[in-house]
Amino acid sequence: MPTYSRVDLAFERGEGAWLITAAGKRYLDFTSGVAVNALGHAHPHMVAAITAQAQKLWHTSNLYRIPEGERLAERLCELSFADFVFFQNSGTEAIECAIKMARKYQFASGKPERNRIVTFEGAFHGRTLAALAATGNKKYLEGFGPAMPGFDQVAFGDLDAVKKAVGPETAAIIIEPVMGEGGVRVVPHAFLRALRKLCDDNGLLLIFDEVQSGIGRTGDLFAYQHTGVTPDIMALAKALGGGFPIGACLATAEAAKGMTAGTHGSTFGGNQLAMAAANAVLDVVTSKGFLEKVRQNGLLMKQRLAELKDRHSSVIAEVRGEGLLIGLRMVPPVAEMVDELRNEEMITVAAGDNVVRLLPPLIINEAEISEAIARIDRACTRLEQAHPRQGSQVGDQLAKQGAA
Numbered sequence: 001m002p003t004y005s006r007v008d009l010a011f012e013r014g015e016g017a018w019l020i021t022a023a024g025k026r027y028l029d030f031t032s033g034v035a036v037n038a039l040g041h042a043h044p045h046m047v048a049a050i051t052a053q054a055q056k057l058w059h060t061s062n063l064y065r066i067p068e069g070e071r072l073a074e075r076l077c078e079l080s081f082a083d084f085v086f087f088q089n090s091g092t093e094a095i096e097c098a099i100k101m102a103r104k105y106q107f108a109s110g111k112p113e114r115n116r117i118v119t120f121e122g123a124f125h126g127r128t129l130a131a132l133a134a135t136g137n138k139k140y141l142e143g144f145g146p147a148m149p150g151f152d153q154v155a156f157g158d159l160d161a162v163k164k165a166v167g168p169e170t171a172a173i174i175i176e177p178v179m180g181e182g183g184v185r186v187v188p189h190a191f192l193r194a195l196r197k198l199c200d201d202n203g204l205l206l207i208f209d210e211v212q213s214g215i216g217r218t219g220d221l222f223a224y225q226h227t228g229v230t231p232d233i234m235a236l237a238k239a240l241g242g243g244f245p246i247g248a249c250l251a252t253a254e255a256a257k258g259m260t261a262g263t264h265g266s267t268f269g270g271n272q273l274a275m276a277a278a279n280a281v282l283d284v285v286t287s288k289g290f291l292e293k294v295r296q297n298g299l300l301m302k303q304r305l306a307e308l309k310d311r312h313s314s315v316i317a318e319v320r321g322e323g324l325l326i327g328l329r330m331v332p333p334v335a336e337m338v339d340e341l342r343n344e345e346m347i348t349v350a351a352g353d354n355v356v357r358l359l360p361p362l363i364i365n366e367a368e369i370s371e372a373i374a375r376i377d378r379a380c381t382r383l384e385q386a387h388p389r390q391g392s393q394v395g396d397q398l399a400k401q402g403a404a
């Protein structure tokens with residue numbers, strides 16, 4: 001179905017941070033399959049792990065024990081706040097599980113009337129009907145009504161609005177600690193702390209959607225780990241399988257207390273092949289010095305990008321993000337920047353708020369970062385030359401909006 005307006009570009013193979021067309025043209029990959037290919041392309045450890053598993057066993061269903069999944073669940077719990085994990089095949093399914101769990105928790109606590117979830121404008125939680133209702137984006141919802149009930153959306157960062165939205169029917173609050181699709185907006189830690197307190201004071205569950213920010217992207221294994229705030233439930237997907245489809249919903253024993261035998265299921269979720277892929281990703285991401293390097297490279301990128309912003313202030317309005325989840329808020333339309341970068345044989349992805357997302361694989365090295373900066377520099381120069389006046393007009397408009 002023509003649900004994507006695709007770029008006329010295809011790749012035949014990948015090597016680390018590079019994607020290569022059938023004709024042999026090499027593109028620097030700053031999309032990573034939208035924050036999925038954390039270890040880049042054809043990482044030898046992943047190739048070996050998937051190949052070995054493929055020769056043994058792919059799938060048996062959840063009717064039987066799956067030792068590879070037990071191992072992954074134990075590792076994820078060990079590395080996080082969680083006591084339990086449920087495996088699925090995508091981010092939206094992990095969110096779906098989080099929503100069901102929050103409602104079931106309140107039900108099991110004798111408060112079945114508590115079934116509403118507070119969400120934030122600009123969020124993205126996926127495309128199933130429940131995740132879409134949580135996302136609340138009118139453009140995505142149009143024509144798919146009736147919207148699934150039970151969500152109260154409030155303005156991003158507005159604590160008073162959250163407090164007003166919380167009532168006797170509220171079960172949980174869901175938020176991305178760093179908003180990805182919404183334009184790489186880092187949620188202030190004080191705001192997350194206030195949400196935690198609100199949840200504790202009112203018997204609500206705090207759900208973090210770390211589908212995009214999780215698995216090392218922000219320089220910590222999970223973004224929540226440098227906020228000082230621990231959620232009750234966390235959704236993971238994207239980078240967890242390094243390119244193999246997998247989702248996971250993590251929870252404390254308390255939050256998961258309603259999820260008893262028969263309450264939830266998935267045919268494919270947690271199969272041996274997916275578990276092998278995710279265990280291989282964790283091997284590398286948790287290896288000594290790996291996340292330290294991600295943090296260093298994130299800082300290096302931000303410094304180099306800040307220099308570019310100073311030199312191209314009519315093109316780049318702001319550099320933001322955490323670790324290697326970086327956003328450039330643009331002055332000209334973001335689509336033009338994405339096109340110019342693609343002309344430079346570097347692929348990136350647009351987000352909300354006129355932001356271009358820079359999502360290199362976490363294995364990116366300094367030489368590749370320098371190469372990326374040179375390409376971004378040239379793309380900015382061309383955008384400046386293409387329409388200097390339009391650029392400044394848009395800049396003036398933004399400045400006015402900011403002032404108002």
Ligand SMILES: *Cc1c(COP(=O)(O)O)cnc(C)c1O
Pocket residue numbers: 089090091092093095124125126127176180181209210211212213237238
């Ligand atoms: C991508 C994303 C989702 C949806 O994941 P899918 O695997 O596309 O279903 C949910 N939440 C966030 C924060 C995401 O970035």
